[in-house]
Amino acid sequence: MKILSIIGARPQFIKCAPLFRAIRKEHEEILVHTGQHYDPEMSYIFFNELQIPEPDYNLGVGSSIHGEQTGKMLIEIEKIFLKEKPDLVLVYGDTNSTLAGALTASKLHLKVAHVEAGLRSYDRTMPEEINRVLTDHVSDLLFCPTETAVLNLKKEGITRGVYNVGDVMLDSLKYNIKVAERKATTLEDMGLSSKEYLVATVHRASNTDSLKNLSSIVNAFCDVDIPIIFPVHPRTEKYLKHYGLWDKLCEKVKVIPPLGYLEMLKLMLTQRRSLRTPEGFRRKHTYLRCPA
Template identity: 55%
Template sequence: MKILTVLGARPQFIKAAPVSRVLREKYTELIIHTGQHYDSNMSDIFFEELNIPKPDYYLGVGSGNHGKQTGEMLAKIEEIILKEKPDYLMVYGDTNSTLAGALAAAKLHVPVIHIEAGLRSFNKKMPEEINRIMTDHVSEYLFCPTDTAVENLRNENITRNVYNIGDVMYDAVLYNRELAADKSNILETHGLTKNGYHLITIHRAENTDDVQNMKNILEAFSKIDEVKVWPIHPRTKNKLSSYGIRLDDIPNLKVIEPVGYLDMLTLEANAKKIITDSGGVQKEAYFMEVPCVTVREQTEWVETLEEDANILVGTDVNKILSAVQKNVNPSYKEVFGDGKAAHKIVELIENR
């Protein structure tokens, strides 16, 4: 069996690591890296740390408008499919790389495997929402991380070959958590202590493309007295620069370059709270049992909202401050599987 796997962004590298490890014990996997994330801090380091085999194809698409980026990926992935004639094409999550891979394969009658299927924010202004809906509707096998995702697909009349196998990101965290604790020196490098800082990640277009949203978020950060650590996404950094916004005036803010996976796990595990608009970071906060504040109006990961493990605040300054200051003691339930999602995926493909 030959499987083509399409990857393009940091969260997909993390999700692919446990699946590739199990898949390659028996079968042939070829990796296509679209180059959607091309900065070494957002790409190369993840392949190295997660021990993902080097991509067989690197498309070098880079950044750009959605249509141009997706179209260029679509054309190049189609050429590879025609050359390699895979039995399946596997995609992860909800990026433009995901959609391009799924469309290219579906039009050539290659069955699509969608890992992390069924997520919905119910906000079609998000490009990710369009990507995930379209990918789900052309996929042959839909591997869901939660019961909620299965129910979302059922509501769209997608019921065939739908499986709740748990979350592959949980597999990755369980596999790498101790390794991160042993190898990462990120806390020492930046003079940080456990529970002595808040961790920030902001990158979604709904925030970064809206100057007022960014001003609100930064105003809230300026009013948080504690130390704040922000591994800044290149996209966010460029947007702030284009707005003429400087971060120097925000007290106790440590802006650092993007970090690798092991350093990120260490930063998450030791944070007092995590403030983010990232779907993956919301989950990693939950896995690490660290309270999360999400600067969005919706989340696909509704399970994290239980017991105040995650609080949705949008970009309202007072709501952000209130959530950061709120004392919470969440009970973290096993709603994302048992950490064996990768094995279940490979077994189901094999049996089908």
């Protein structure tokens, strides 16, 4: 069987890592990277760390508005499908790359398999939610991470080809956890010890693009009484500077560039698990969650 896998963003690199090892034992796989995440910190470091093979195709679409980005992907992916004639198209998660791969395949009457099917936020203002719903409704095989995801699909009338297979992100974590403990050095490089810090990420458009939400997050960071390691997504850095919030990050917030998977995994595993917060912090900032 010839399987063509579409990836384009960091979460998809992590998800495809355990699967390509299994797929290539018995099947031919063609790997297509859309280039949705394209700079070294957002893309190539993940391929190296997770030992993902070099993509057979890299579309290099880069960053742009949703319609333009997805449109470029549709055009280029269709050319590849017509050339390769895969038996199955495999898509991951909820990005524009996911939707472009699924839509193109369905219009060419190719079988579509969706890894991480059935997840829902029920917030249609999120682009990811639109991508999830549309991808699920054109997929032939829907690989769900949880029973809740299966039930979400059932509510939408999708019951055929649905499988609860577990969370592939957990598979990736289990495979890489010992590698991360051995190789990751960010914590030592910063002169911090385990359990003495928190790690935070902020990248969703609903947070980065909103002055109100981003200001609240910055204020919450400065309310915490221990260091926060803050790997800054390029989008987040852009809006922090645009809104004049960059200089309001207090000294305890340790701003660093985006990290690879192994470095981020090590930080999350050894961060402080509990925190005594200032009075009123939980009431004002209950939307904040620290990585588990």
